[in-house]
Amino acid sequence: MLAFSVIYTLVGYFSQTQWKAMVFVITNMVIFPVSFIVYKYILDKFIYEKIRLIYKTIHQLKAPRREQKTAILSKTDIIEQTNMEVIEWAERKKQEIDDLKKLEAYRREFLGNVSHELKTPIFNIQGYILTLLDGGMDDPAINRKYLERTEKSVDRMISIIEDLEAISRLEAGEMEMKMERFDIVTLCNEVVDLLEIKAEKKSIRIFLAQHYESPIYVIADRQRIQQVITNLVVNSIKYGTENGRTKISFFDMDENILVEVTDSGTGIPREELPRVFERFYRGDKSRTRKAEEGGSGLGLAIVKHIIEAHNQTINVRSTLGIGSTFAFTLKKGKTPAILRRPAIIF
Incomplete structure (x- = not known):
């Protein structure tokens, strides 16, 4: 009886221990999947949804409304895409801040x-x-x-x-351009006659590159183009050297006529060329306008705006100690049949 009692007690003890172990294992097997499901639900519901919302917001800010499209992306794709969008957004904001700093510096200047x-x-x-x-x-x-x-x-x-x-x-686009067809050669001769006395005070000779027997027609606002050429020639006189020269040339560019005003003045440093059309820009001291020379300091800025109002371009090239050339284009006007000739370089 004693032996049976001991055996029964041992069997009961081991059975109870195994049962507890089985309960522990089963409990863990149930809790782990449930925990995983709950964790996944939280991840999808709160984190993934938030990321998708951020991506949607960035996409809407980046693209115009008419170009917005609904795209179905996987979770991995949307996270990578969001990361790229955030990086691009940060770079754009940095560029905007840099531009604002430049504008502020320009405003102060x-x-x-x-x-x-x-x-x-x-x-x-x-x-x-x-x-x-x-x-x-x-x-x-x-x-x-x-x-x-x-x-x-x-x-x-x-x-x-x-x-x-x-x-x-x-x-602001409030100045209307009165477009008409006129002879640019005649206009330039008028400017030369007008400024000849001013140029003679510095012994500077103003002339056209050659004698043009036939007219060169352009379509533009005659009064404004006269202002452009006058400003460029006055600028060449202002920064010209004694016994210098200012030459006006024309070139046939198929659809346009290229007008060049070349001087033998002091020249402009290369690093200053991009800024010569800015309002009141002051470069090298040797080119700083003297008070007695008059002018507003806005001549080249006005020139640039007038040419751009004609949907044309203007540029400058210069060499220190040799001189500068300002060149701009104008739309070519149709030449009457009696005067029409094969395309040539004037």
């Missing part, structure tokens, strides 16, 4: 230049008036001299303001 350009004539006027108030009005010669100088300073301020207004209108 522009405001400083405007202040400088307006300050000079204002201080001149103030000095002239103080001279007159201190007794200059009693002397007719001094009186007239300083009043004439005051008039020049006022004209300078008016010129700056009018040019700023013109640029603003050109940029």
